[in-house]
Amino acid sequence: MKPVKNMNISELEECAKNIRERILDTVSRHGGHLSSTLGAVDLIVAMHYVFDVEKDPFIFDVSHQAYAHKLLTDRWEKFSSLRQFGGISGYTKPSESPYDYYVAGHSSTSVSLAVGAAKAIKLRREENERIPVVMIGDGAMSAGMVYEALNELGDRKYPAVIILNDNEMSIAKPIGAISRILSQAMASPFYQRFKERTEKMLEHLPDSAMYMAKRMEEGIRMITPGILFEEMGLEYIGPVDGHNIQQLIETFQTAKRMKKPVIVHAQTTKGKGYKIAEGYYEHWHGVGPFDKESGKSLKKSSKVSATQVFSDKLCELACKNEKIVGVTAAMPSGTGMKQLMEKFPERFWDVGIAEQHAVTSMGSLAKEGFKPFVAIYSTFLQRGYDQVIHDIALMNLPVAFAIDRAGIVGEDGETHQGAFDISYLRAIPNMTIFAPRDNATLELAVEFAAEFPTPCAFRYPRGSMLLENGRYLATPFEVGRAEYLQRDGEILLIGYGNGVGRAVAVADMLKDNGIEAAVLDLRFVKPLDIEILADAANRFEKWFVFSDGAKMGGVASAISEAIMFNKLNNITIYSFEYEDKFITHGNTKKVEESLGLLPEQIKEKIYSIIRG
Ligand SMILES: Cc1ncc(C[n+]2csc(CCOP(=O)(O)OP(=O)(O)O)c2C)c(N)n1
Ligand SMILES: CC(=O)[C@@H](O)[C@H](O)COP(=O)(O)O
Numbered sequence: 001m002k003p004v005k006n007m008n009i010s011e012l013e014e015c016a017k018n019i020r021e022r023i024l025d026t027v028s029r030h031g032g033h034l035s036s037t038l039g040a041v042d043l044i045v046a047m048h049y050v051f052d053v054e055k056d057p058f059i060f061d062v063s064h065q066a067y068a069h070k071l072l073t074d075r076w077e078k079f080s081s082l083r084q085f086g087g088i089s090g091y092t093k094p095s096e097s098p099y100d101y102y103v104a105g106h107s108s109t110s111v112s113l114a115v116g117a118a119k120a121i122k123l124r125r126e127e128n129e130r131i132p133v134v135m136i137g138d139g140a141m142s143a144g145m146v147y148e149a150l151n152e153l154g155d156r157k158y159p160a161v162i163i164l165n166d167n168e169m170s171i172a173k174p175i176g177a178i179s180r181i182l183s184q185a186m187a188s189p190f191y192q193r194f195k196e197r198t199e200k201m202l203e204h205l206p207d208s209a210m211y212m213a214k215r216m217e218e219g220i221r222m223i224t225p226g227i228l229f230e231e232m233g234l235e236y237i238g239p240v241d242g243h244n245i246q247q248l249i250e251t252f253q254t255a256k257r258m259k260k261p262v263i264v265h266a267q268t269t270k271g272k273g274y275k276i277a278e279g280y281y282e283h284w285h286g287v288g289p290f291d292k293e294s295g296k297s298l299k300k301s302s303k304v305s306a307t308q309v310f311s312d313k314l315c316e317l318a319c320k321n322e323k324i325v326g327v328t329a330a331m332p333s334g335t336g337m338k339q340l341m342e343k344f345p346e347r348f349w350d351v352g353i354a355e356q357h358a359v360t361s362m363g364s365l366a367k368e369g370f371k372p373f374v375a376i377y378s379t380f381l382q383r384g385y386d387q388v389i390h391d392i393a394l395m396n397l398p399v400a401f402a403i404d405r406a407g408i409v410g411e412d413g414e415t416h417q418g419a420f421d422i423s424y425l426r427a428i429p430n431m432t433i434f435a436p437r438d439n440a441t442l443e444l445a446v447e448f449a450a451e452f453p454t455p456c457a458f459r460y461p462r463g464s465m466l467l468e469n470g471r472y473l474a475t476p477f478e479v480g481r482a483e484y485l486q487r488d489g490e491i492l493l494i495g496y497g498n499g500v501g502r503a504v505a506v507a508d509m510l511k512d513n514g515i516e517a518a519v520l521d522l523r524f525v526k527p528l529d530i531e532i533l534a535d536a537a538n539r540f541e542k543w544f545v546f547s548d549g550a551k552m553g554g555v556a557s558a559i560s561e562a563i564m565f566n567k568l569n570n571i572t573i574y575s576f577e578y579e580d581k582f583i584t585h586g587n588t589k590k591v592e593e594s595l596g597l598l599p600e601q602i603k604e605k606i607y608s609i610i611r612g
């Protein structure tokens with residue numbers, strides 16, 4: 001392909017069309033983020049035309065919309081391996097390409113990165129050659145981190161171009177005042193025309209009339225996005241048509257020349273170029289394989305998801321108990337909170353991408369006597385960590401954290417794996433942490449959390465639980481009590497959460513190989529059942545721990561500490577948790593295989609440990 005910088009407008013438009021086809025073709029085969037990335041194609045083509053990807057930091061917020069950037073930077077062929085194990089990542093990743101400036105996956109980090117880059121550019125005296133350029137979506141503008149960065153940028157005025165890709169959608173409908181300001185009627189060409197005419201008029205008016213005209217313009221600006229940014233000390237250009245490459249190029253060139261922090265507000269259509277996905281459809285944000293002609297999904301899971309079980313149970317409890325309230329941070333469908341928000345619009349809220357605010361605001365609801373459920377993915381709760389400690393645990397408030405996407409999440413990869421929640425929550429005083437093993441115990445976990453008087457957290461995986469429902473009788477949770485699923489055996493397998501399913505699968509395989517294994521469902525990683533562990537210490541020398549979480553500070557680590565502190569001797573612990581490495585993307589089974597965590601692989605390891 002000819003370099004974008006050497007193309008004329010019709011070639012650039014043709015290039016954008018080819019990129020869209022390549023994206024649609026690839027995503028329809030393997031799944032991925034579709035509508036965000038189709039909507040950003042023209043912006044990215046214009047960005048590559050005006051800015052210099054060899055030198056300028058190209059910073060994509062979340063970076064799920066950056067497929068066109070990948071295609072324009074030497075990854076056209078490799079793109080067919082998008083999000084597959086060993087293939088290219090769905091997000092920007094410097095280890096994959098020198099043209100990917102930074103890792104992203106969690107939202108709203110881009111402006112801070114631009115401020116940091118601008119500082120470095122200044123310190124290196126490269127202001128005449130380099131400028132940071134950011135692409136951020138309207139949904140990402142709900143997170144506090146953006147305003148921390150704009151606050152500094154508007155004051156220090158480092159040159160940077162921030163392209164605000166406004167498609168009036170987050171994954172779901174965007175939430176809040178900022179999104180309203182961005183999309184209100186006055187954010188329109190009308191204001192732009194008015195502004196231009198006022199400025200022309202001003203040139204010929206006497207001072208007094210000029211003052212009046214200026215005031216009038218300010219009056220109108222009061223209700224436009226411009227005022228929001230201009231009052232912070234940033235230049236604002238827009239709104240511009242985010243699909244008109246010629247106009248975008250001219251606008252970006254102007255913004256670049258200004259040598260100031262500039263927001264270019266571009267209006268785009270999510271899904272642009274694929275009619276079925278164009279507009280305000282949550283479904284097309286992230287999809288599995290589908291038929292391009294009809295848009296119909298090609299893969300359907302027959303198993304009920306853990307999210308659905310959680311959502312249905314919470315709905316049932318919320319019908320009976322008016323004190324139950326809940327929050328999600330921009331993931332209403334992903335966390336199953338959507339049905340609660342629809343059924344109880346006054347008690348369940350989407351607060352946008354604002355995990356910190358979600359957690360803290362539920363703290364005061366708890367203080368007022370309500371029972372909040374905070375439903376957030378394991379990976380995104382990392383954003384609200386201080387709030388969990390400072391605003392919930394320190395106050396010892398009865399907030400329940402429903403941690404979805406715990407464990408390996410598959411194709412999203414490194415940025416999204418739910419690996420750390422056990423480790424990061426275990427260290428927090430007042431926190432009770434437990435996990436269900438199957439659908440029935442997930443329902444019981446929700447019931448337990450609804451009645452629990454202090455902070456608690458329970459986790460469950462993306463998709464369905466490993467353990468077949470009904471294989472073991474579900475018994476209610478009791479604080480700090482573990483449960484044997486099989487009491488006797490040569491060795492002890494200890495499972496936690498979805499790890500119980502893995503332990504049971506391994507126990508079945510070992511049995512076929514003549515080894516009987518006892519299976520303990522730990523249920524609580526905090527507090528631990530010291531009584532049952534002491535009993536187990538008298539009966540088993542080799543303990544094998546299964547949990548879908550990081551080894552560091554994880555379940556085996558908790559058990560080892562208990563053994564040490566309680567002087568339970570002569571035990572060797574083997575952990576089948578995640579090693580101290582970030583876990584790559586790809587089909588979950590393939591990723592687990594690469595980590596040696598498939599039941600068959602674990603069975604082999606245990607067999608050789610025991611039988612030599
Ligand atoms: C901290 C954090 N919370 C939640 C998410 C999940 N998430 C990914 S993209 C997205 C929507 C972003 O909307 P926007 O910035 O408008 O981009 P668009 O997809 O519309 O282009 C959300 C909520 C995330 N990536 N990071
Ligand atoms: C980009 C992003 O962070 C989300 O779109 C994420 O990919 C959603 O993951 P789930 O498909 O597990 O809801």
Ligand SMILES: [Mg+2]
Binds near residue numbers: 165
């Ligand atoms: Mg958006």
